[in-house]
Amino acid sequence: MPLRAFLFILILVTGIESLAKPCEVPAVVIDSISLTGNESTRSQVMLRELTFAPGDSIPAEALEPLLQENQKRLLNLRLFHFVNYTYTCAKGQVRVQFAVQERYYLYPIPIFDFADRNFNAWLEKKDWSRIDYGLNLIRRNFRGRNEEVRVRVQRGFNKRLELGYRIPYVWRKYNLGADFLVADYRSRTISYTNVNNRQRFYEQEEGMPIKRTSVAAALVHRQDVQRQAGLRLSFHDEDISDSVTLLNPEYYQRALQERQYMRLELYKAINRRNNFAYPTAGSYLEAGVAQTFFLHRSGSPFTTLRAKYVKYVPLSQKYTYMAGGEGQLRLAGKYAFADNIALGYRSLVRGYELYVVGGQHYALFKQGLTRQLLDIKSIKLKFIDNPKFNSIPLSLYLNGFTDAGYVADHAFEKGNPLTNRLLLGSGLGLHAVTFYDIVLRLEYTLNREGDRGLYFSARFPF
Incomplete structure (x- = not known):
């Protein structure tokens, strides 16, 4: 099973909303945003709803509330049963992944x-x-x-x-x-x-x-x-x-x-x-x-x-x-x-x-x-x-x-x-x-x- 698919299933089954390596710096930079589970939905539709983008600088203490807010924004599109996220933080660079389960349309x-x-x-x-x-x-x-x-x-x-x-x-x-x-x-x-x-x-x-x-x-x-x-x-x-x-x-x-x-x-x-x-x-x-x-x-x-x-x-x-x-x-x-x-x-x-x-x-x-x-x-x-x-x-x-x-x-x-x-x-x-x-x-x-x-x-x- 591919690693991305395994991670997606793990998130949905366990219901874990955030698996994160804590950021030990005062501010972080969004390095990348990846999406999984959107087999029908175009990535651009989801990315347009987010209030942040790669390259943005964010205070470390504001990162978790920001991701939670955007999780709700994606869920309120009413296109998905579940929206969950994970992120990793290395040397102030944050990689964010949103995993969704699509509804029947x-x-x-x-x-x-x-x-x-x-x-x-x-x-x-x-x-x-x-x-x-x-x-x-x-x-x-x-x-x-x-x-x-x-x-x-x-x-x-x-x-x-x-x-x-x-x-x-x-x-x-x-x-x-x-x-x-x-x-x-x-x-x-x-x-x-x-x-x-x-x-x-x-x-x-x-x-x-x-x-x-x-x-x-x-x-x-x-x-x-x-x-x-x-x-x-x-x-x-x-x-x-x-x-x-x-x-x-x-x-x-x-x-x-x-x-x-x-x-x-x-x-x-x-x-x-x-x-x-x-x-x-x-x-x-x-x-x-x-x-x-x-x-x-x-x-x-x-x-x-x-x-x-x-x-x-x-x-x-x-x-x-x-x-x-x-x-x-x-x-x-x-x-x-x-x-x-x-x-x-x-x-x-x-x-x-x-x-x-x-x-x-x-x-x-x-x-x-x-x-x-x-x-x-x-x-x-x-x-x-x-x-x-x-x-x-x-x-x-x-x-x-x-x-x-x-x-x-x-x-x-x-x-x-x-x-x-x-x-x-x-x-x-x-x-x-x-x-x-x-x-x-x-x-x-x-x-x-x-x-x-x-x-x-x-x-x-x-």
Whole structure:
């Protein structure tokens, strides 16, 4: 067995992160950086993420923290199961080696999902016809360059076709990448209004009451894996049936059945979390501004400003405190019901999963205390030979939380008592983090209205 391969296997099996000969000089110089285990990933993709390079001079006491930081940067590319490092120091010259185990990059993910906003909203109806099925095919690390190809073919209650392509670098000199998306959506039902903060649906026996088609292209400035900004331009064409306009003439304003619009969006994200899947330290900042222009006088133009900031504070080895806020301002002369989206979809106050709180502006605050209950680095599946699949990590966390939110609505607030009112929710949850960054949450909540419930979700809460 070659020496490099033996060393790589030894590191992965033992889990040793650093095998080093101590540096006995005040400052060292990086002599070389070598990579092993990256059979598909191009070395340049990994080297671009590092904050040091051969020839750099570093204080000896700062070497270990520097290598640990860069180990996390490579891991947060989400291309590898493990990232470990070794180094040797001789006469002030340091040779660094990173060893990785690559993930499997082709994800044929079957779609079997509920057509409603979340599992509990579907469970309230228990309608097995409201099921979506199909295939979501994702090819990550395409060509070994951290590119991504996405194809989604969805049938069932909601029909969806999507094709996406992300390129981290199209102009390496300026760290510019690109993202493209084409999507078509059609559904057998449409939520045409809200009453008592519950969606009212219209289902058409023949044909589709709503159709949406969009094309988007973004230019992304990717400074590194933690910091990026982008400029996105998208075109949207949307149609609803005449029955919907009769039920709600303000769905697209002025009883229109079709509208077309362009949206220009500028955004920035700074992700300093220690782990992108389930962070326990660091911070996350995201901000954006978008302008929507309607074509053929099919709507009133509006401006949307949004921001989000979250801080994760490790209190000890097992305890983490999280606090963060999110908000949106939507400015327009006149609003359409279709654009009156605030809390109840991707963003919500926990405990209000069964409600939709529409509005133009909203603010959301979340905080929580998390305790790690279990941290298994690897559960070996002996009946599977492929190392990309036979090792499953599992972490369990106990999370106590409180959420608060407020939605301002001056267009469609009538008959919706949760609008223009402080929303409060709290509870206790069990979170599991496992294979390929999957996060599963089971939470028992109590809200200000006195509702209690057990809710399930499959993504990180904030």
